[in-house]
Amino acid sequence: LAVSLYRAGSETVRNRVTEEAAAGFAGADVVETNGPEMVLLANEDVFHQLESPVQEPLVDGAVQEGWTATRFNVFTVAWNTELVDQPPTAYEDLADPRFSGVMMMEPRAFEWYLALSTHFAGQGGMSQEEVDEMFSGMAANSVLVEGNTEHAQFLASGEYGVSTSVYNHLVDEEADAGAPISREPPVEPIVIRPNGVALLRTAQHP
Numbered sequence: 001l002a003v004s005l006y007r008a009g010s011e012t013v014r015n016r017v018t019e020e021a022a023a024g025f026a027g028a029d030v031v032e033t034n035g036p037e038m039v040l041l042a043n044e045d046v047f048h049q050l051e052s053p054v055q056e057p058l059v060d061g062a063v064q065e066g067w068t069a070t071r072f073n074v075f076t077v078a079w080n081t082e083l084v085d086q087p088p089t090a091y092e093d094l095a096d097p098r099f100s101g102v103m104m105m106e107p108r109a110f111e112w113y114l115a116l117s118t119h120f121a122g123q124g125g126m127s128q129e130e131v132d133e134m135f136s137g138m139a140a141n142s143v144l145v146e147g148n149t150e151h152a153q154f155l156a157s158g159e160y161g162v163s164t165s166v167y168n169h170l171v172d173e174e175a176d177a178g179a180p181i182s183r184e185p186p187v188e189p190i191v192i193r194p195n196g197v198a199l200l201r202t203a204q205h206p
Contacts, residue, residue, distance in 0.1 A: 010034035014041060021046040021202060029203035032070060035194040036111055042066035047198040048206070062194065069194035075112050076168040077187035078152070082180040083161035088187055091116065094164055095137025102161035104151055105142035112165045115191045138164060155181050165191070 006016070006028070014037040020027035021044070031041070041047065047066035055063050062069040077094070079087045083102065088094050094103065106112070113135065120126045120134070142164065145151060151163040152170035156179035168190075171183045199206055 010037045013037065017041055017046060017200065018044060021200070024202070026200075026202040026204045028200055029205050030197060030199055032197040033195065034073075035069070035196055038064070038067045038196040038198065041198070046201055048201045048203060050199045064194075064196065067196040067198035069196045071195050073193045073195060074168040075109070075165040075191040075193070076171060076183045077162070077164060078155055078166050078168075078171045078181060078183040079162045080155050080158055080160070080180055081182050083158055087182070088162065089185070091120070091138075091187060092134055093187075094162070095134050095141065097141065099162055100141045101143070103138075103142045103164060104145040104154060104160045104162070105139060105164045106146065106148065106151065106166075107144040108146060109165050111193055112191050116189070119189055152181070155179075 006013075008016070010033045013031065013033045017028065017031050018041070031038075042065050049066060050068075052068075055068055058069065077088055077091075081087075086098075088096075088099070093099075117128075117131050117135070120131045121128045124131075126134070143160065145154065145160075148167045148170055151160075151166040152174050154160045155163055155166070155171075156174040156177075158180075168183055171181055174181045
């Protein structure tokens with residue numbers, strides 16, 4: 001059976017699924033994309049509820065309302081070891097002026113920001129004002145660069161010295177290829193986001 005695959009950014013995928021559902025068009029049987037978009041699509045009631053025995057051994061939280069996690073994206077702070085003599089050891093370090101102009105921030109990583117903001121304003125022991133000040137300092141030091149792949153490549157090439165958040169597997173791939181890039185020791189807490197899969201209500205081949 002030939003399978004037709006449409007690949008795009010998570011926001012584009014979500015918009016396409018939403019528009020096709022609103023038009024009653026069966027454009028796809030299955031969707032797989034980032035967790036935040038899966039939550040939004042679930043709220044729009046475009047998923048067919050699915051129960052499967054393969055869900056049972058999955059980690060806690062993998063089975064969500066209408067969709068199931070297939071993998072996890074791990075956000076990590078990373079740096080170019082040739083450009084950064086003193087790598088950050090805490091998120092507060094990223095607000096240090098020594099990283100001004102050599103650091104990248106992903107402007108679309110709202111889930112990364114929300115997770116860290118909630119952590120630091122809760123069990124992290126900081127006030128919300130202190131959290132806001134820390135992130136403001138990080139943003140002031142940063143150049144806004146979209147795309148985790150771009151972050152990893154720019155670090156590997158030495159165009160920038162630090163990324164506030166990049167997928168850890170991309171860092172490892174560049175390091176394995178010989179690039180002067182590292183994420184160890186890790187800056188904690190590490191943010192983990194699920195990606196998931198769901199069967200659409202309009203599926204013609206469920």
